[in-house]
Amino acid sequence: MSCKVVLAQNISAQYRDELKNTIKARGIRPKLVGFLANDDPAAGKYAEWTAKTCAETGVEFELRKCSRNDLEDKIVEANEDTNVHGIMVYYPVFGDRQDQYLQNVVSVAKDVEGLHHKYVYNMYHNIRFLDDAHAKKCILPCTPLGIVKVMEYVGVYNPILPYGNRLHGRVVCVINRSEIVGRPLAALLANDGAKVYSVDINGIQEFHRGVGLQLKRHEVSETTLKVEDVLPLSDVVITGVPTPNYKVDSSKIKDGAVCINFSTFKNFDGEEIKKKASIYVPAVGKVTVAMLERNLVRLYDYQTQGTSTTA
Amino acid sequence: MSCKVVLAQNISAQYRDELKNTIKARGIRPKLVGFLANDDPAAGKYAEWTAKTCAETGVEFELRKCSRNDLEDKIVEANEDTNVHGIMVYYPVFGDRQDQYLQNVVSVAKDVEGLHHKYVYNMYHNIRFLDDAHAKKCILPCTPLGIVKVMEYVGVYNPILPYGNRLHGRVVCVINRSEIVGRPLAALLANDGAKVYSVDINGIQEFHRGVGLQLKRHEVSETTLKVEDVLPLSDVVITGVPTPNYKVDSSKIKDGAVCINFSTFKNFDGEEIKKKASIYVPAVGKVTVAMLERNLVRLYDYQTQGTSTTA
Numbered sequence: 001m002s003c004k005v006v007l008a009q010n011i012s013a014q015y016r017d018e019l020k021n022t023i024k025a026r027g028i029r030p031k032l033v034g035f036l037a038n039d040d041p042a043a044g045k046y047a048e049w050t051a052k053t054c055a056e057t058g059v060e061f062e063l064r065k066c067s068r069n070d071l072e073d074k075i076v077e078a079n080e081d082t083n084v085h086g087i088m089v090y091y092p093v094f095g096d097r098q099d100q101y102l103q104n105v106v107s108v109a110k111d112v113e114g115l116h117h118k119y120v121y122n123m124y125h126n127i128r129f130l131d132d133a134h135a136k137k138c139i140l141p142c143t144p145l146g147i148v149k150v151m152e153y154v155g156v157y158n159p160i161l162p163y164g165n166r167l168h169g170r171v172v173c174v175i176n177r178s179e180i181v182g183r184p185l186a187a188l189l190a191n192d193g194a195k196v197y198s199v200d201i202n203g204i205q206e207f208h209r210g211v212g213l214q215l216k217r218h219e220v221s222e223t224t225l226k227v228e229d230v231l232p233l234s235d236v237v238i239t240g241v242p243t244p245n246y247k248v249d250s251s252k253i254k255d256g257a258v259c260i261n262f263s264t265f266k267n268f269d270g271e272e273i274k275k276k277a278s279i280y281v282p283a284v285g286k287v288t289v290a291m292l293e294r295n296l297v298r299l300y301d302y303q304t305q306g307t308s309t310t311a
Numbered sequence: 312m313s314c315k316v317v318l319a320q321n322i323s324a325q326y327r328d329e330l331k332n333t334i335k336a337r338g339i340r341p342k343l344v345g346f347l348a349n350d351d352p353a354a355g356k357y358a359e360w361t362a363k364t365c366a367e368t369g370v371e372f373e374l375r376k377c378s379r380n381d382l383e384d385k386i387v388e389a390n391e392d393t394n395v396h397g398i399m400v401y402y403p404v405f406g407d408r409q410d411q412y413l414q415n416v417v418s419v420a421k422d423v424e425g426l427h428h429k430y431v432y433n434m435y436h437n438i439r440f441l442d443d444a445h446a447k448k449c450i451l452p453c454t455p456l457g458i459v460k461v462m463e464y465v466g467v468y469n470p471i472l473p474y475g476n477r478l479h480g481r482v483v484c485v486i487n488r489s490e491i492v493g494r495p496l497a498a499l500l501a502n503d504g505a506k507v508y509s510v511d512i513n514g515i516q517e518f519h520r521g522v523g524l525q526l527k528r529h530e531v532s533e534t535t536l537k538v539e540d541v542l543p544l545s546d547v548v549i550t551g552v553p554t555p556n557y558k559v560d561s562s563k564i565k566d567g568a569v570c571i572n573f574s575t576f577k578n579f580d581g582e583e584i585k586k587k588a589s590i591y592v593p594a595v596g597k598v599t600v601a602m603l604e605r606n607l608v609r610l611y612d613y614q615t616q617g618t619s620t621t622a
Binding site: 001002003004006153154155158159160161162165168169170193195211212213214235254255256257258274275276278279 | 312313314315317464465466469470471472473476479480481504506522523524525546565566567568569585586587589590
């Protein structure tokens with residue numbers, strides 16, 4: 001079998017080591033506060049996991065539980081507390097609209113998840129810095145950013161091309177177009193030069209920067225293509241379908257494709273995909289958490305130094 | 312314009328520096344003899360250029376001119392001379408068959424061009440070492456090897472995949488199927504895991520190792536495809552058409568493709584290709600000469616040490 005299976009822990013290791021060394025060498029103690037205002041056992045698990053990995057790298061993590069009606073005040077309190085450097089919320093709390101409102105209550109300066117409108121706007125518009133001097137990079141949402149790092153690690157990004165264009169020539173299929181991961185991911189990849197087929201149950205959109213990357217940021221075109229049309233065209237297939245029964249049709253995947261799953265369910269048939277893919281990444285969670293901590297250190301630096309050396 | 316133009320001199324620099332440093336540090340003086348037995352002004356130019364670049368890296372180069380009827384005896388003499396470490400011949404001398412005979416007269420131990428039947432056979436059969444202990448890598452022909460190095464440099468080879476499979480998932484179109492460059496190149500790339508469309512005026516063949524690289528070495532299938540069918544499918548387009556008027560149809564090339572020309576004529580329209588390609592390599596000659604010298608140092612080591620540290 002020629003397929004190389006790459007585990008998230010091998011990818012995250014370099015980032016975690018770097019974080020640990022940085023925190024230790026500089027003698028800093030960045031503090032992250034997580035707000036849990038729901039009874040979702042998955043959120044509770046994620047909070048436990050965050051606590052564990054933060055402890056390993058030297059980040060101070062405090063989980064604050066509250067009722068959903070108290071959450072807004074608690075966030076404002078943390079915004080104003082100079083001992084807190086990063087804030088995250090375990091969503092969903094209310095549901096779409098009010099949760100989106102809460103995302104904008106979190107201070108831009110402390111938003112480790114990159115969910116504030118300013119970051120979301122900048123990401124979609126391919127604006128990569130907060131300041132004109134380009135000293136402060138924007139915060140990107142952790143899962144899409146983690147998937148970018150996975151794609152760098154497995155060689156999909158071409159480092160010989162200029163920063164910002166390193167996916168030029170790559171065709172990527174993203175099966176999931178949620179506002180949390182799929183749509184921002186498609187935009188990030190297209191902004192980096194890929195042609196992206198963004199798939200959801202309503203159809204397929206194409207995110208791209210035009211022939212020869214003539215556009216500075218991506219645009220979106222509607223297509224009438226089906227999944228079975230775009231899979232054979234795709235160098236990279238990324239799945240995030242949150243149901244146990246969904247499986248991508250391996251027979252349609254291009255021989256030698258790179259396949260990445262970010263769903264908590266296995267969207268690829270483990271045996272079949274290894275017959276077709278050159279590289280298979282079955283999960284990305286550990287890279288996501290490393291990115292959360294990385295965003296925290298970046299924001300810590302902005303708050304204390306006005307810039308950051310985190311690359 | 313988002314296309315990155317990569318010049319051969321930038322790619323060859325690392326190999327030339329490495330050669331120069333190795334030769335100096337080890338205090339060795341490998342000797343290459345080139346035989347010129349024709350009046351072709353291009354061969355004379357190539358001989359001058361070889362002499363110049365050898366002088367720069369510390370290789371001793373001696374050009375020996377003779378009549379074509381004396382050539383065989385002169386090669387045998389050089390084969391037996393322990394002061395000569397590498398031998399090359401400026402072809403054509405007679406024409407196809409007798410030249411191929413002369414290629415096998417050059418000792419395997421001194422064949423810097425990798426044209427001896429043993430090397431050619433091993434290359435087509437994906438046999439990478441001369442010995443069971445894997446201490447002695449086979450010599451590969453200089454231009455195909457140079458193009459492999461160009462493809463490594465510009466990021467087409469994926470270093471995260473195992474050695475020997477690093478082109479898995481890449482589709483390459485090679486326009487030229489000569490025995491000197493095009494056919495060996497198609498075989499090398501397919502042996503490394505690519506799907507290769509090998510184009511000549513008689514049609515297109517596909518070189519590949521099957522789905523999931525199930526074959527240990529490439530096989531060749533005939534196709535009824537045309538150039539206009541395979542260009543849009545190809546991540547990499549490599550041209551070597553030796554006529555001034557031939558140009559690839561840029562409009563058919565996949566957006567973001569890597570385009571490499573090894574012909575002495577410009578087979579890509581320089582302006583048009585920059586609108587489509589992510590990377591354009593207009594010539595490879597300097598990398599070819601670096602590979603010639605690299606092969607020489609490798610053979611020098613085999614003759615003097617039985618193995619080589621040249622990677």
